[in-house]
Amino acid sequence: MLEIAFAAAALPTSGALALLIGEGEAPAGVWQAAEQATGGAIGRALASAEFTGKKGQSATILAPGAGLARVVAVGLGKAAERTRLLVEEAGGTAASLLAREPAAALAADLLAPELAAAAAHGAVLRSYRFDRYRTQEKADEKPRLARLSVLAADPGAARASHAPMQALAEGAFFTRDLVSEPANVLNPAEFAERCRSLSDLGLSVEVLGPAEMRELGFGALLGVAQGSANEPRMVVLQWQGARAAEKPLAFIGKGVTFDTGGISIKPAGGMEDMKWDMAGAGTVVGLMRALAARKAPVNAVGLVGLVENMPSGTAQRPGDVVKTASGQTVEVINTDAEGRLVLADVLWYCQSRFDPRFMIDLATLTGAIIVSLGHEQAGLFSNDDALAEKLLKAGKETGERVWRMPLGEGYDKQLKSDIADMKNVTGRPGSAITAAQFVQRFVNEKPWAHLDIAGMAWAAKDAALVPKGATSFGVRLLDRLVAENYEG
Numbered sequence: 001m002l003e004i005a006f007a008a009a010a011l012p013t014s015g016a017l018a019l020l021i022g023e024g025e026a027p028a029g030v031w032q033a034a035e036q037a038t039g040g041a042i043g044r045a046l047a048s049a050e051f052t053g054k055k056g057q058s059a060t061i062l063a064p065g066a067g068l069a070r071v072v073a074v075g076l077g078k079a080a081e082r083t084r085l086l087v088e089e090a091g092g093t094a095a096s097l098l099a100r101e102p103a104a105a106l107a108a109d110l111l112a113p114e115l116a117a118a119a120a121h122g123a124v125l126r127s128y129r130f131d132r133y134r135t136q137e138k139a140d141e142k143p144r145l146a147r148l149s150v151l152a153a154d155p156g157a158a159r160a161s162h163a164p165m166q167a168l169a170e171g172a173f174f175t176r177d178l179v180s181e182p183a184n185v186l187n188p189a190e191f192a193e194r195c196r197s198l199s200d201l202g203l204s205v206e207v208l209g210p211a212e213m214r215e216l217g218f219g220a221l222l223g224v225a226q227g228s229a230n231e232p233r234m235v236v237l238q239w240q241g242a243r244a245a246e247k248p249l250a251f252i253g254k255g256v257t258f259d260t261g262g263i264s265i266k267p268a269g270g271m272e273d274m275k276w277d278m279a280g281a282g283t284v285v286g287l288m289r290a291l292a293a294r295k296a297p298v299n300a301v302g303l304v305g306l307v308e309n310m311p312s313g314t315a316q317r318p319g320d321v322v323k324t325a326s327g328q329t330v331e332v333i334n335t336d337a338e339g340r341l342v343l344a345d346v347l348w349y350c351q352s353r354f355d356p357r358f359m360i361d362l363a364t365l366t367g368a369i370i371v372s373l374g375h376e377q378a379g380l381f382s383n384d385d386a387l388a389e390k391l392l393k394a395g396k397e398t399g400e401r402v403w404r405m406p407l408g409e410g411y412d413k414q415l416k417s418d419i420a421d422m423k424n425v426t427g428r429p430g431s432a433i434t435a436a437q438f439v440q441r442f443v444n445e446k447p448w449a450h451l452d453i454a455g456m457a458w459a460a461k462d463a464a465l466v467p468k469g470a471t472s473f474g475v476r477l478l479d480r481l482v483a484e485n486y487e488g
Contacts, residue, residue: 227315
């Protein structure tokens with residue numbers, strides 16, 4: 001992880017420098033000092049590049065003088081339109097432009113301390129890299145930037161603001177590591193062991209195996225897992241940051257560590273992507289790590305159902321009927337609609353045991369949500385308008401956007417089975433919605449939201465805060481939801 005140091009605002013005498021420049025702003029602070037030290041070279045170069053500080057603009061100046069190897073300028077747009085997210089993204093852009101430099105500083109002295117911290121947070125998020133299996137990578141192919149000095153008007157205040165952001169980044173990185181791992185490494189048992197390591201942060205970690213889940217009547221989850229040699233697990237993580245009597249917030253994640261589709265097997269092309277069908281569970285664990293690391297004054301529980309969906313002689317068949325922990329029965333029409341079966345048992349267990357204030361589940365549940373929303377927003381389904389509005393707001397603020405989708409009786413009726421209480425799939429029309437309707441049947445009228453993150457868990461290209469690969473979508477969204485609405 002990129003190391004961040006906050007320092008007083010002074011022009012570096014060597015290395016690289018990033019300038020965050022607002023639209024229409026005149027040189028001041030470190031920017032003005034750099035301009036004077038280089039004899040106006042920076043200003044001339046920016047003018048030549050037609051850089052005006054507009055949001056999203058960037059420019060790079062090589063060897064401008066005064067001992068500086070490189071200066072990068074990143075636009076912040078108009079002051080009246082400046083948000084924390086915009087500053088975070090500017091910090092991320094700066095970090096990407098400085099990645100090849102061994103030493104660098106970022107001038108944030110013209111920003112309030114909390115925004116200087118946000119710029120640092122963005123730089124950290126953008127610096128993530130999963131390279132543990134790259135054994136022959138050449139040194140000159142790797143990023144060099146290991147430490148970024150953030151120049152602030154009040155370094156102490158910026159450092160204090162950054163501390164909870166650092167805990168959040170560590171949670172996001174934990175999620176990205178989990179989602180990036182190949183399935184031959186991260187099976188359900190290994191996933192559970194990585195959860196156990198979080199007890200050092202004060203989390204209570206409980207791992208249930210097949211015997212315990214059989215005792216609880218988890219027929220739906222166990223049915224998904226029965227074709228794999230890797231046995232399933234359910235992990236329960238608890239954070240007690242408030243009064244013991246206060247009901248917890250509950251987060252539930254689908255954790256299919258690899259999804260072949262089972263007997264209803266997927267096409268071979270692109271199946272390697274199914275290693276990240278556990279991204280919902282990864283997000284829940286990363287969120288719980290962040291809440292514990294920053295000592296959030298709330299009670300929260302995170303539950304993840306961990307299975308591998310494989311075809312074999314013992315695998316679940318299309319047409320099988322399973323009995324869920326709720327007592328409801330499901331006719332399994334398609335074994336590739338397995339995530340909702342996992343969620344069914346875990347959601348029922350969660351509301352029965354913890355009686356939470358709300359339940360939010362996350363799952364890479366349907367390809368249909370990608371058809372609907374592409375890779376720009378996650379699908380939000382909810383039975384509670386107030387909770388949905390809070391999630392929409394948190395999504396806008398963090399850039400992890402969600403779009404509310406409908407639920408309704410007409411969709412629910414499509415789940416009718418001829419031989420069981422319900423079937424696990426309907427036809428293709430509205431199939432992301434009918435999947436959510438299925439999940440809702442196991443909520444027992446608790447305030448609930450379902451986030452279908454199938455289009456958001458993995459990025460095909462770099463973005464300001466997320467390099468190509470695992471995104472940790474939902475960690476920052478849900479942390480903001482908790483911080484703004486449920487902490488004392």
